[in-house]
């Protein structure tokens with residue numbers, strides 16, 4: 001008999017994953033070029049050639065016992081130092097290798113952070129719409145996820161709604177910047193306001209409230225947007241990073257947790273996080289790809305590819321009359337669901353969204369309902385697809401629009 005804790009997961013198996021499976025079936029039926037699958041955030045840009053070359057060089061140059069062996073649970077010292085030096089150069093910070101724990105991607109990094117911090121019953125606040133795995137990750141450590149409703153004008157943080165959700169049980173707050181699913185980049189003003197509220201509430205309740213900044217899309221920004229480096233604004237911050245998106249390495253499972261010296265009881269927290277990494281069963285981050293990213297800390301994602309997709313999709317859809325948040329980061333577009341022309345009086349957002357997502361399938365368009373991010377009434381389009389998919393999908397969106405706009 002499986003655990004009671006696992007049952008709800010079986011019942012609510014990820015809508016995004018199911019959509020992805022549906023896309024594969026549709027591609028078999030109609031041909032891959034006739035299916036417009038915007039469901040999964042799986043990068044369509046190949047990893048930079050330098051990463052592949054680094055892997056080959058490491059295999060040729062390094063001692064194979066070293067390359068394939070166990071290492072410190074926090075990762076190879078030279079890799080952590082190379083990443084710290086690169087961050088210091090880019091963000092004018094003062095990290096050392098000891099501030100980093102290499103993890104099995106951001107998913108594992110978030111689990112390490114939460115395992116390190118949470119006692120049963122502790123509350124963790126996040127902002128809708130959000131990456132739904134956060135709820136599962138918090139539940140893994142018997143924490144309680146509390147969500148803040150969005151400011152649907154800007155999809156920046158809803159400050160007043162946030163303030164009232166903080167109480168003596170609040171242990172941590174998770175933000176995701178640039179944001180999945182909205183494509184919004186939180187501005188410096190937003191981060192300053194968030195930090196000020198947290199400082200005030202830490203004083204009021206007399207204990208640390210940690211900010212966990214989930215940043216797998218940090219480098220994927222457009223229109224000259226900049227992503228504030230949160231440790232500079234708020235001391236009790238952990239940054240969770242991944243190379244899944246920035247270097248198109250999602251299957252390799254590599255990322256890190258950054259714990260700055262300024263964080264309360266930093267040394268003890270770093271030690272605890274290192275142990276959390278080990279006893280989560282990951283033991284350490286994968287060795288070969290870890291060494292490879294250590295040699296590629298200054299590698300860039302192919303921003304021009306995503307930017308062309310972003311502009312074509314956003315401009316195409318808004319010209320058709322759809323209302324979308326102009327994406328500034330990540331590779332997602334957030335579209336407001338229009339009510340169907342024949343919708344019955346009183347149709348709620350969730351029903352309107354389901355009708356829209358199902359109608360899209362008629363045109364072989366796969367998009368993810370906003371409910372999958374705790375924000376009904378919207379849909380997410382992952383535009384990390386081929387340019388042709390976007391160009392060929394637009395006439396199909398026009399047909400969909402005729403039913404709704």
Ligand code: PLP
Nearest residue numbers: 041105106107131176180242244
């Ligand atoms: N956080 C967010 C917001 C994501 O969108 C994702 C993946 O899509 C992750 C974390 C997990 O990333 P990783 O592949 O590094 O585990």
